[in-house]
Amino acid sequence: MSVAMLESCSMSTFDHSNLNIILVGPMGAGKTTVGKHIAKLLGKSFYDVDQELEKRTGVSVNLIFDIEKEQGFRVRETQMLQDLMHERNAVIATGGGIVVTEENRNILQETGHLVVYLKTEVKHQLQRLKRDKQRPLLQGTGRRERLLNMARMRNPLYESVAQLSFTSGRTNPHKMAVKVVNYVLEQNKEDEQSSQ
Numbered sequence: 001m002s003v004a005m006l007e008s009c010s011m012s013t014f015d016h017s018n019l020n021i022i023l024v025g026p027m028g029a030g031k032t033t034v035g036k037h038i039a040k041l042l043g044k045s046f047y048d049v050d051q052e053l054e055k056r057t058g059v060s061v062n063l064i065f066d067i068e069k070e071q072g073f074r075v076r077e078t079q080m081l082q083d084l085m086h087e088r089n090a091v092i093a094t095g096g097g098i099v100v101t102e103e104n105r106n107i108l109q110e111t112g113h114l115v116v117y118l119k120t121e122v123k124h125q126l127q128r129l130k131r132d133k134q135r136p137l138l139q140g141t142g143r144r145e146r147l148l149n150m151a152r153m154r155n156p157l158y159e160s161v162a163q164l165s166f167t168s169g170r171t172n173p174h175k176m177a178v179k180v181v182n183y184v185l186e187q188n189k190e191d192e193q194s195s196q
Contacts, residue, residue: 021114023118028096032093052080081104109161117162119155164180164183
């Protein structure tokens, strides 16, 4: 797989030494699974913003939503994102709603690391999330309509913060990770050649 297989890529350059790769996209796009594969392939550390938040607080994201509502959760999420930006040589999977906060979008746009948008369609989200009982914004009925509404609002925001995007669809997570890794390695090669 080569860079030609990429769906989109900005022409902006970024520092590849100790590069962090940050995954954004809707819930059910495979950010955590793909992120773990990328980390393994590149020998990087892996962090999931929601999982790290649960480790720090000692409670589930669901409970944070119940007690502090979405607004309280978003404050904690921003702090965790800021903290993880100090990591080096890491792959960071973000929550689907990370982009709804302007401060988070600014952090992602100014990070200097590679932000990758994993796109997916609502039909694939419904398939992957049909047994999910954990995500606060999916509780109750009307999942399809809620996912469609979120997609309308959030998809342009994911686009605005990402330098690179792929459609995950039904693609095997390992194959998706290989696409991202090939891009990073190809960029490294081009940077080395241009500096000679």
